[in-house]
Amino acid sequence: MNFSVVLNQFWPLLISGLALGFIYVLISLGYTMVYGVLRLINFANSEIFMVGTFATVIVSRYFFHFDQNTDPLHGFRLFYTMGACLIASMLMSGVTAVMVELIAYRRLRAKGTNRLASLISAIGTSIMLQEGVRILTHSTPMSNPRLLRKFGAITIGDVNTPNNVVIRNDILLVIVFAAALFFAVDRFVSKTLLGKAIRAVSMSEETSRLMGINLNRVISATFLIGGFMTGAAAFLYETVYENTKYNVGFSIGLAAFTAAVLGGIGNLRGAFFGGLTLGLLEVFIAAVLGTQWKSVTVFVVLVLVLLFKPNGLFGEAVQQSRV
Amino acid sequence: MNKNSKRVLAVVAASGLVLASVALSSANAATKSVTLVYQGPLTGTDAQTGQDELLGAKTAVAIYNATNPAVTVKLITADDQGEGAVAGTVAPGIAANKAVVGVVGPAYSGASIASFPSYKSTGLTMVSPSATRVTLTDPKSADNGYPFFHRVVGNDALQGPAVVRWSTKGVTSPKVYVIDDQTPYGTGLRDAALDYIKATKVSLVGKDSVAQKTSDYSATVAKIKSAGANVVIYTGYYPDGGQLAKALDDASWKGTFAGGDGVLNDAYIGVAGKAAAEGSKFTAPAVPFEIAASDAQQAAFTKATGLKTAAGHVYVTETFNATNVFLACIKQGKTSRAGIQLCVSTGTFYGLDGKTVLKFTRFGEVVGGAPVGGFQVVNGTIKYFGAV
Structure with a gap:
């Protein structure tokens, strides 16, 4: 065990954990919103994320013709290029999510098949997407050109001493943008008509139908919003890590799903707390115990939490915000 | 068809088959x-x-x-x-x-x-x-x-010491941090490097083991900085090595990043980016x-x-x-x-x-071993520096 690293690298670890956690938050929204309305896990969400990462890379490399030798952008050019990448990722992930709903869920739902069939068809769609991209890319990873020059945007303390606080601009972007998106979705679900319809469906599908809510439209909208959030996470992931491959969604999707369960799946604010908790846990455990112990410890913590709180950490405390 | 005609036909057919097979075998030869x-x-x-x-x-x-x-x-x-x-x-x-x-x-x-x-x-x-x-x-x-x-x-018994020698060459008071990628290759080269570090009393300030396909290296970077390492030896392959080198550069770490033949690849520069890759050192039993x-x-x-x-x-x-x-x-x-x-x-x-x-020896090694070469990224390209 290496506790000294926590003492003299506390702030960098905390900031990295928060950035990772916020990416988890956005992806876990895709899981938790779908679970809220369908009571089913959208196993294809990891591939919805993967598609979003490729959208950012494809737009920057093939639409704007940037490569690894391109100098980072500045000013308005940086703004509209990154904006285009963000929109492309959100759109691609959103459209893919709706397609997943149409292909893997809707018809089976209309036929009244059991929930297991929907789960299997979602897993099948996930494998189809992943293998399709693997074949198209020959399993080769793709690097995202560095559009944003990285520098310490906020510095507190002397940079030459341990435990100074330096928050890089890309990390700051992740934290601020992801927090804003989460807040926007939370407000959207609790204040707008569509948001209320989503919450109504999550509470009782049958009653919602009797009240005149178009179930299919609400479910599609839920997938679309979840897909948008996952796509935004994919864009932020590319901004920080600048690399993707056909299976990029597997481990990060599993982590986001774990975050959703940890916080209380089906609960928006649970996804928020779960994502941040998991991000911080992963980073600090890797620092103290060694990276090889990260996954083991995270799942031990998850099992322990579920033993004592089967609905997750915040599953019942914030029931009102359930979608 | 009478009996004689059948015999004639049979002989002709048999002869044809023999000729055909002879012709085929000649062609094959x-x-x-x-x-x-x-x-x-x-x-x-x-x-x-x-x-x-x-x-x-x-x-x-x-x-x-x-x-x-x-x-x-x-x-x-x-x-x-x-x-x-x-x-x-x-x-x-x-x-x-x-x-x-x-x-x-x-x-x-x-x-x-x-x-x-x-x-x-x-x-x-x-x-x-x-x-x-x-x-x-x-x-x-x-x-x-x-x-x-x-x-x-x-083999790595030769490359392990070489990667330590090459990575610490020219570094004043080297403090080495070793990271493997949990693969058979990565752990094997790591062990060979650690054995040499122990035998030669080079300062080892830490080690970590990070699975392949990891995206977030922030904890490892924090440990490297916390340990005060000025040499990082990564025993894995270039896709992950490039990610780690990039994470170190993004965290403003100053030191020598080194790897074995698994990291030695032009694609490493693409993954890490030119700035992060510059100065990286590699070894390989290759010319x-x-x-x-x-x-x-x-x-x-x-x-x-x-x-x-x-x-x-x-x-x-x-x-x-x-x-x-x-x-x-x-x-x-x-x-x-x-x-x-x-x-x-x-x-x-x-x-x-x-x-x-x-x-080859009885067990498949080259008799007398093979030299291990040193490589370094200089001005965005990998240069060979001879045996190290």
Whole structure:
């Protein structure tokens, strides 16, 4: 065990954990919103994320013709290029999510098949997407050109001493943008008509139908919003890590799903707390115990939490915000 | 048709069959061909290594076939993606292909271990250009490929010390941090490096083990900074090594990033980015083809591959040498698996320069070992600095 690293690298670890956690938050929204309305896990969400990462890379490399030798952008050019990448990722992930709903869920739902069939068809769609991209890319990873020059945007303390606080601009972007998106979705679900319809469906599908809510439209909208959030996470992931491959969604999707369960799946604010908790846990455990112990410890913590709180950490405390 | 007519017809038909078979066998003798397979990562995250090595195999076969030999050689490929799990599904098909008389490869250690059961049970000889894990030729290890596995490169017992020497060269008071990628290759090279560090009393300030395909290295970076390391040795492959080097650079870490032959690849610069890659050091039991080859061999390389130069492509020389081991045996008339095995394990061969002697020990190592070269990224390209 290496506790000294926590003492003299506390702030960098905390900031990295928060950035990772916020990416988890956005992806876990895709899981938790779908679970809220369908009571089913959208196993294809990891591939919805993967598609979003490729959208950012494809737009920057093939639409704007940037490569690894391109100098980072500045000013308005940086703004509209990154904006285009963000929109492309959100759109691609959103459209893919709706397609997943149409292909893997809707018809089976209309036929009244059991929930297991929907789960299997979602897993099948996930494998189809992943293998399709693997074949198209020959399993080769793709690097995202560095559009944003990285520098310490906020510095507190002397940079030459341990435990100074330096928050890089890309990390700051992740934290601020992801927090804003989460807040926007939370407000959207609790204040707008569509948001209320989503919450109504999550509470009782049958009653919602009797009240005149178009179930299919609400479910599609839920997938679309979840897909948008996952796509935004994919864009932020590319901004920080600048690399993707056909299976990029597997481990990060599993982590986001774990975050959703940890916080209380089906609960928006649970996804928020779960994502941040998991991000911080992963980073600090890797620092103290060694990276090889990260996954083991995270799942031990998850099992322990579920033993004592089967609905997750915040599953019942914030029931009102359930979608 | 009466009896006599039937007899005549039967004789004519039999004669025709005999003539046809004689003609066919003559034709076969004239165009006899055997097949060699190159096995390595041709797709997947490590595809660049396999694609580079394939250039050496293609060149060697093209030079050989251009001499109009009695037995021509067909080169086919087997893509194991450099992963044991994939190799385990690819190797049985190669082993079952009776036309295949030798395997140039496997390129990676983990893939080699997974392939051994298939090749050992069917008597298929392997000559690897780049699998360096020590246990592959260790008779005490369950992972060894005896008697069918051979390699033309030095193993990690040589590379481990070399990567420590090369990475710390010119560094005042080196403080080394070692990270492996949890693969058979990565852990093997790590152990060899750690043994040397311990024996030579180089300051080891920490170590970590990070699984392949990890995206977030922030905890590892924090530990490296916390330990005050000024040399980081990564024993893994370039896709992950590039990510780690980039994370270190983004965290403003100053020091020497180094890796073994798994990281030595032009694609590393693409993954890490030019700024992060600059100054990175690598070792490999390899000599660049463009340095060691004669003009005629360079011309043959260009003709066979369509590339002007082999610069930036790894293990071309070693794959050329590994392929030539088989070609020398085929030239001697060995065209069966048993004949090839006997020839490879007992014969004496020569490297690209025509002087370097390649003879294998009983367990498949090159007699006398092989030199380990030092490489460094200078002005965005990988330069060779000779044996280290």
